[in-house]
Amino acid sequence: MSLPLNPAMQATDVSPVPEAGRWIAGRTFPADRPLINVSQAAPVAPPPEPLRRAMAEALMQEPASHLYGPDLGLPALRAALSEQVSAQYGGTIRPEQTAITSGCNQAFAAAIATLAGPGDEVLLPIPWYFNHKMWLDMSSIRTVPLPTGPDLLPDPKVAATLIGPRTRAIALVTPNNPAGVEYPPERVAAFAELARSRGLALVVDETYRDFHSRDGAPHPLFEDPDWDETLIRLYSFSKSYRLTGHRVGALMSSPARLAEVEKFIDTVTICPSQIGQRAALLGIQTLGDWLAGERREILARRASIEAGFPKLAEQGWCLKGCGAYFAYVEHPFALSSDALAKALVEEASVLCLPGTMFEPKGATSGRRHLRLAYANIDADGIETLFDRLAGVSFER
Structure with a gap:
């Protein structure tokens, strides 16, 4: 049997x-x-040599690098990333609005776990990132396909027609995986307004933000002082600093939501990689050029x-x-x-x-x-x- x-x-x-x-x-x-x-x-x-050297030193000389750390990440990294994103986007992101996760896939899973349960719905533009669809399926959350035009951009007006009583979020990836397209700032802002008006979350996965062709902020959402009432922003250090195997990502949202995210992380991984977090922090501090x-x-x-x-x-x-x-x-x-x-x-x-x-x-x-x-x-x-x-x- x-x-x-x-x-x-x-x-x-x-x-x-x-x-x-x-x-x-x-x-x-x-x-x-x-x-x-x-x-x-x-x-x-x-990873670049300075990161590898720092990681080796942490491995050999910092006993804390082998221990459990804070569920939501090292305070120094949360603060450094909050400051960096605030400067990049012309907004205000506080450390208590920032969590470090074991990769960006975990950030998405944690965000969805705080938003939706079996039978609820999330809108995903097609073509979609397959791991997003897989997590929704595993969670018994219905994926509502959001068609895109010939330019592979989703339309907020089309999305509005697909929102139902069980819809909990709209998830975007920009620059997009798999299509590569960059969503124009005004398009992202229109989705944020739609989500706000309908009481939904807008989850924006910016894993590839550091390779955007546009100079300056890719969208204006952080300029809104109440951004965390609607926006959940995801990020990855894997592509930026070649830390794929060390699994370091980030999630930005309200402190109240991060209290729920903490439950998820504590149950799944307890904390992000200590070595990877130290590398990400050094990357922010020293590897801009x-x-x-x-x-x-x-x-x-x-x-x-x-x-x-x-x-x-x-x-x-x-x-x-x-x-x-x-x-x-x-x-x-x-x-x-x-x-x-x-x-x-x-x-x-x-x-x-x-x-x-x-x-x-x-x-x-x-x-x-x-x-x-x-x-x-x-x-x-x-x-x-x-x-x-x-x-x-x-x-x-």
């Missing part, structure tokens, strides 16, 4: 990144055509995508979105993108994710799109990627 399984967990789709990893498990690729992996949006290079250089490099890769795409456009491909770590492309083939993505491993030694992993099952749009995560390929790698994609031939 087998043990029972949670039906909500069973009904949740498998995570796309490990699923795609199984497509190449045990495979070897030709020496003249090595694998190009554009499936995951995470830096593979280690280094991070600016990382941003310039990512923006240069974005420019390479846009400059090189005509090679694919000649073959019928379309660049639908590009920014931060991502390009979202429409392919010209009869194959559904889930079959195409697997075929590209064989035909082009390219591993990418299909649009079907970012949209509701059966969605026509998902069958037409691929996500290319270019964080780990430089301009030459992008050119090689486009050469390979331009060279494949399938039925149209």
Whole structure:
């Protein structure tokens, strides 16, 4: 007799990144055509040397780095991040409105856990970030798909028509994962006004904020002194300082909500990584110029995508979105993108994710799109990627 399984967990789709990893498990690729992996949006290079050195010193010399810390994060890091974001956005964020989490995925999970329960609803623009959808499914919270236009931007007027009595929040990701598009400041502000007028939370995931092409604040929401009555802002140190394995993220909201978040964190991880938090703090304090250089490099890769795409456009491909770590492309083939993505491993030694992993099952749009995560390929790698994609031939 087998043990029972949670039906909500069973009904949740498998995570796309490990699923795609199984497509190449045990495979070897030709020496003249090595694998190009554009499936995951995470830096593979280690943190910069000053961070690694400081982390090693903390490991060896700070006994507290091995102990439980405060559930909501190190006070010094909460204060430093609050000050930094206040300066970046021209608003006021206090340390008591800031929590440190074990990565940004935990920040989203904690935020949703304070907002909604089984049977409630959350609006997610499509294409959506798959881990957001997975958490809602596991929590028995209904995801309400929010369609986007040809520019892959959601419309607050459309969102207003989808709000029902069980709706608890609208969740946005900007710069967007998977589409790469940056939501204009006025669009984000319009969503905040909609959420406020309907008594909902607006959850804004800004994991890729440090690679935004816009100079200055990406949105004006923190200028409102009562921002924490509506906005829940999420952030990640993983991409900014290459701390993916150390799991350090952040959540900004009202002190009252953070009291509830504390319960969630204490039950799940007790506290964020002590070593990772120390690295994040040093990054804020000393690596501003280094991070600016990382941003310039990512923006240069974005420019390479846009400059090189005509090679694919000649073959019928379309660049639908590009920014931060991502390009979202429409392919010209009869194959559904889930079959195409697997075929590209064989035909082009390219591993990418299909649009079907970012949209509701059966969605026509998902069958037409691929996500290319270019964080780990430089301009030459992008050119090689486009050469390979331009060279494949399938039925149209």
